[in-house]
Amino acid sequence: xxxxAINPFDGTVIKEFPYASTQEVEAALTNGHEFxxxxxxxxxxxxxxxxxxxxxxxxxxxxxxxxxxxxxxxxLISQARNEVKSNVLIARYYANHGAEFIKPKxxxxxxxxxxxxxxxxxxxxxxxEPWNFPYTQVMRVVAPNFVLGNxxxxxxxxxxxxxxxxxxxxxxxxxxxxxxxKNLFLDYDQVEDIIADPRVQGVALTGSDGAxxxxxxxxxxxxxxxxxxxxxxxxxxxxxDAEIKRAVKEAAQARLTNAGQVCTAAKRYLVAADxxxxxxxxxxxxxxxxxxxxxxDETTTLAPLSxxxxxxxxxxxxxxxxxxxxxxxxxxxxDITKPGAGFEPMILTGMTTDNxxxxxxxxxxxxxxxxxxxxxxxxxxxxxxxxxLGGAIYATDxxxxxxxxxxxxxxxxxxxxxxASHSEVPFGGIKESGYGRELSHYGIEVFANIKxxxxxx
Numbered sequence: 134x135x136x137x138a139i140n141p142f143d144g145t146v147i148k149e150f151p152y153a154s155t156q157e158v159e160a161a162l163t164n165g166h167e168f169x170x171x172x173x174x175x176x177x178x179x180x181x182x183x184x185x186x187x188x189x190x191x192x193x194x195x196x197x198x199x200x201x202x203x204x205x206x207x208x209l210i211s212q213a214r215n216e217v218k219s220n221v222l223i224a225r226y227y228a229n230h231g232a233e234f235i236k237p238k239x240x241x242x243x244x245x246x247x248x249x250x251x252x253x254x255x256x257x258x259x260x261x262e263p264w265n266f267p268y269t270q271v272m273r274v275v276a277p278n279f280v281l282g283n284x285x286x287x288x289x290x291x292x293x294x295x296x297x298x299x300x301x302x303x304x305x306x307x308x309x310x311x312x313x314x315k316n317l318f319l320d321y322d323q324v325e326d327i328i329a330d331p332r333v334q335g336v337a338l339t340g341s342d343g344a345x346x347x348x349x350x351x352x353x354x355x356x357x358x359x360x361x362x363x364x365x366x367x368x369x370x371x372x373x374d375a376e377i378k379r380a381v382k383e384a385a386q387a388r389l390t391n392a393g394q395v396c397t398a399a400k401r402y403l404v405a406a407d408x409x410x411x412x413x414x415x416x417x418x419x420x421x422x423x424x425x426x427x428x429x430d431e432t433t434t435l436a437p438l439s440x441x442x443x444x445x446x447x448x449x450x451x452x453x454x455x456x457x458x459x460x461x462x463x464x465x466x467x468d469i470t471k472p473g474a475g476f477e478p479m480i481l482t483g484m485t486t487d488n489x490x491x492x493x494x495x496x497x498x499x500x501x502x503x504x505x506x507x508x509x510x511x512x513x514x515x516x517x518x519x520x521x522l523g524g525a526i527y528a529t530d531x532x533x534x535x536x537x538x539x540x541x542x543x544x545x546x547x548x549x550x551x552x553a554s555h556s557e558v559p560f561g562g563i564k565e566s567g568y569g570r571e572l573s574h575y576g577i578e579v580f581a582n583i584k585x586x587x588x589x590x
Contacts, residue, residue: 136294136318141207141437141474142427150294153317158327164312165257165284166332171310172254172282177232180280184231186307188224191217191268198268198299203428205293206264206439207474210429212391220268224276226556227577231280234574235581246587253582254282255358256334259327261348263340264290264439265394271300273560274337275314277577283335284312286327288319290340292440324348329355335580338362339396342565360569360579362396362561364494365522367552368515369399370537373407375527379549381412385419387525387551389478392436393498394443396566397523397545397552400495402502403511409504416502417463417480423498425475437474438497444474447497450490454481454499457488462502492518508537516542522566523552544570 138147153161172180191198198220199213208216235252242248260274267289275285289297301316319327328336328351336352338345339362352359369387371380387399404412426433438444448469455461464479478498484491495501505511515524525547528534538546544562547553554560554572561570569579 135291135320137292138205138295139292139440140204141440142429144441144472144474147204148295150318152320153323158317158319158323161286161312161315161317162257162327162330162332165286165315166312168284168310168312169254169256169282169332175282177235177280177282180282181228181232183307183309184224184276184279185228187303187309188221188228190303190307191224192221195221198296198303200429201295201299202267205296206267207428207437208391209433209436210431212436213428216266216269220272223269223272223556223572227276227280230574231277231577234277234577235281240585243587246589248585248587251582251584251586252281252578253584254278255580255582257284257286257330257332258335258337258580259286259288259324259333261288261324261336261338261340261344262290264293265391265396267293267296268300270339271297273571273576275300278580279309279313281577281581283580285314286333287314287316288324288327289316294318321347325351328352328357334358336360337569337571337579342567345567358580360561360571361567362569362571363522363565363567364496364520365396365398365543365562365566366400366492366494366518366520367397367522367543368401368403368511368524368541369551370511370515370524370526371402371404371408371412372526372528372530372533372537373405374529375405375408376529377408377412377415380527381415381419383525383527383551384416385423388500389420389423389435389498392438392476393478394439394496396494397554399525399551400501401514402500403505403514404502406504406506413462413480413502420463420478420480423478425477435475435478435498438476439474441469441474443496444469444476447476447495447499450493450495451479451481451499454484454488454490454495457484457490459484459488459501486517492520494520511537512540516540519565520562521564522562523547525550525552 136150195217202208202213240248423435559570559575
């Protein structure tokens, strides 16, 4: 049994779940295909209503759903409530705009002909999703595809099985038709079998670049559309004219929220030389205000990592970073022999390109800081990575910040706000951070058949 709900705060095993049977997989595929076929004769506005009902279910019972986040992967209860709210916002966004996004669109005349495109469903989409945002990462795939008329089968992370089941139960409570959404506890052989099935026409994955390579290879093997949202080594740039107090506070939040387990978390602080010393001292003081504890305790400000395995991996990675020449400016390696998966915050410097961990995403509360002399050095450091997900810039001169943002090789950049996703704005990466886009109208187009029709009167 690889699907286990284990409380990362104290290591308590909550419940174990067996893998899905062959019969359960076939039933999900059959029901999903039947939903897809039925959706062709149903107005998208009808599915919008059901999506709004799902938003209502999460909103009405938010405390129930939030608590599962805390007990399955250790999210602070306050942040868990915020995730449920974000989940609701994504559902409502597509409930309000989904049908509008997929209305036929006219194109300029071709010779003497008239042209337009239709947005049609294609079948079943397999969603392979991570543990760090167990609801919102699922909703980003489910909401647009449901309105479009695609069914979604979920293969969730092994450590959040109760969250996966809760999402399915919420769909049932909202009155969704059989087959529209189904959670399955799958092993990786079953994942490939599902991708190979002709009823499945798309694969969406959020996770590590290693998982992305495997799933994308299988999608390519069977000629299935795919989108990959992978890791990042995001920069948090602080220019000399930035409001330091604000930048410090949000720099800490950008690294330590969700215990640093965020693909768009601030991994690398690039700080202008003129303010570097002041910024660093204030940042150390801000890091010191974060205290590890029980994520269900309202006073806890730093959550544990998601699992004992995650704690061990980050410990070993950080050891390698230091052995490779990096210097510890704040904090020390956590004693991982103790119960629970906590990890104390750290700030490192001096990670050069010959460090064996230079371009590795550290998925936890370990930050790197660099003193930078000018824009050229900022761009060189920011882009000297095989990742390209997000980033942030803090400055008073917005035009200057916008010029820098345009030169950073990522899918998105925030200015004077920490990196975050929004329903209305496309989200995704380049290079080894993946491809494809979620959210906004792009999120509903990824697995659509954009069919061109040209005719003469």
